[in-house]
Amino acid sequence: MPSARQESRPRSTPHETFERDKAMALPARVFWTLENLAVRWGCAPADIVGWATEGIIEIVTSVGMVQCSGTEPLIGLVVVCAEDIMPLFWGNRLEAKACMIWRIRPQGTATWKIITAPAHGVPIELHDLMVTTKSAQRFEDEYDPLHRVHVSPGRSSRHDWEGMLQALMIRLFEYGLPETQADFVAQGQDWFVANAKDGSVPDESQIRRKLSLIWRALKKPQ
Secondary structure (H helix, E strand, O other), X not given: OOOHHHHHXXXXXXXXXXXXXXXXXXXXOOEEEHHHHHHHHOOOHHHHHHHHHOOOOOOEEEEEEEEEOOOOOEEEEEEEOHHHHHHHXXXXXXXXXXXXXXXXXXXXXXXXEEEEEOOOOEEEOHHHOEEEHHHHHHXXXXXXXXXXXXXXXXXXXXXXXXXXHHHHHHHXXXXXXXXXXXXXHHHXXXXXXXXXXXXXXXXXXXXXXXXXXXXXXXXXXX
């Protein structure tokens, strides 16, 4: 028989359970679709494809089992050859129909594999194309595409970036450069935790984007 203490304990309502579950952090994003990433960076999907042709970023997709010349069958996530998907963007607008890809390679490899079965290649549409979060993060660390997002005149930024940068410059003068970029970013994050008036702290990735250019400049050989 339940004790009086157990009987008096209030039960969680479905709403309370939902709110508690909602507060739990979700795993980090694994992929960006090409369309969503273009919106995030303020560019066209065709721009990302162009950068992929230069080897600056990788575009991936998932394929069913395919046979490639001289290799075991491939299945799952693969890098696509950007030149193969360019027909999707001919005429400076997205084509409604799919295009065929013939060249793929497993992630972490450099040699393209030619698809031999299906003999006609694999059909690909725009919504099939993705960029891994790791690849997107490397691009953002190098080129800072989000830096172009500006604050409208008369509207103040939510976070005191100038105050954080001033504090870090003083710390650099007094103690020198930290050993790693991660330590440098952590110092910026600690400043926001200690000084944010409304308790609002930028995401670590935002701080890293702000500080990565400074870090690389400070680490560049003189």
